[in-house]
Amino acid sequence: MSSKVTALQIDSNVTLSEKTQAYFDLCQEKLGLVPNVLQAYAFDDAKLRAFTDMYNDLMLADCGLSKLEREMIAVAVSSVNRCFYCLTAHGAAVRELSGDPVLGELMVMNYRVADLTDRQRAMLDFAVKLTEKPAEILESDREGLRDAGFSDRDIWDIASVAAFFNMTNRVAAASDMRPNDEYHSMAR
Numbered sequence: 001m002s003s004k005v006t007a008l009q010i011d012s013n014v015t016l017s018e019k020t021q022a023y024f025d026l027c028q029e030k031l032g033l034v035p036n037v038l039q040a041y042a043f044d045d046a047k048l049r050a051f052t053d054m055y056n057d058l059m060l061a062d063c064g065l066s067k068l069e070r071e072m073i074a075v076a077v078s079s080v081n082r083c084f085y086c087l088t089a090h091g092a093a094v095r096e097l098s099g100d101p102v103l104g105e106l107m108v109m110n111y112r113v114a115d116l117t118d119r120q121r122a123m124l125d126f127a128v129k130l131t132e133k134p135a136e137i138l139e140s141d142r143e144g145l146r147d148a149g150f151s152d153r154d155i156w157d158i159a160s161v162a163a164f165f166n167m168t169n170r171v172a173a174a175s176d177m178r179p180n181d182e183y184h185s186m187a188r
Contacts, residue, residue: 005036007176011043020045023052033180035089037168040177051168058161064154065161068097069123073161075107076124080131083169088179095187104187122148126155127162 016024020042027034041048059070071093078086087108095104106114111124122144130137145155171177 004178005039006178014043016042017045020048033182036178036180037085037089037172040175054164058157058164063157064151065123065157068094069120070157070161071097072107072111072120072124073127073158074165075104076111076127077131077162077165078169079108079111080128081166081169081173083165083172085172085177085179086165086169088183092183092186099187101188119148119150123150123158127158130159130162131166 024034024038024042027038038048038052041051059067059074065073071090074086074090075094078090091104091108094107095101098104103114111128112121116124126137126141126145129141142152142155145158146152150158
């Protein structure tokens, strides 16, 4: 693990397990890089596996939300939390998945000024309210999502993605986690 990944010096002499090395090799093959967040968790196979299992389930598994919508939630939540790592990495994903570099930048700065569908706006408004004022979530907020076409399962998934990024944003802030340089130039 590179010392540039985080400000924490947990253990830079980690020998990756065979399974983790295979996962990192797959990332290198598919993405052209091993995301620094994975390298940051590499000091503990169990923690890395918990992180990747949850991430893969929330962000890649089949559900009523598109991959772009899930990435948009990641960016909107990370914008509220000013998470440099996630804004950089997931902003690149929004640019790539949408094919629109301007949308990716608007999402990072202020999703409210982006050209979004009513469905996307309702989803992001809910995710941001959950981030900023979770105690103020009411049935009317859930009803607004239903009116925008979301099922109750979709509402669960929106909340789960928002909650996951609130957690990861805080770990990234606490450790001064830095994104891979490659993200800055992706999908521009």
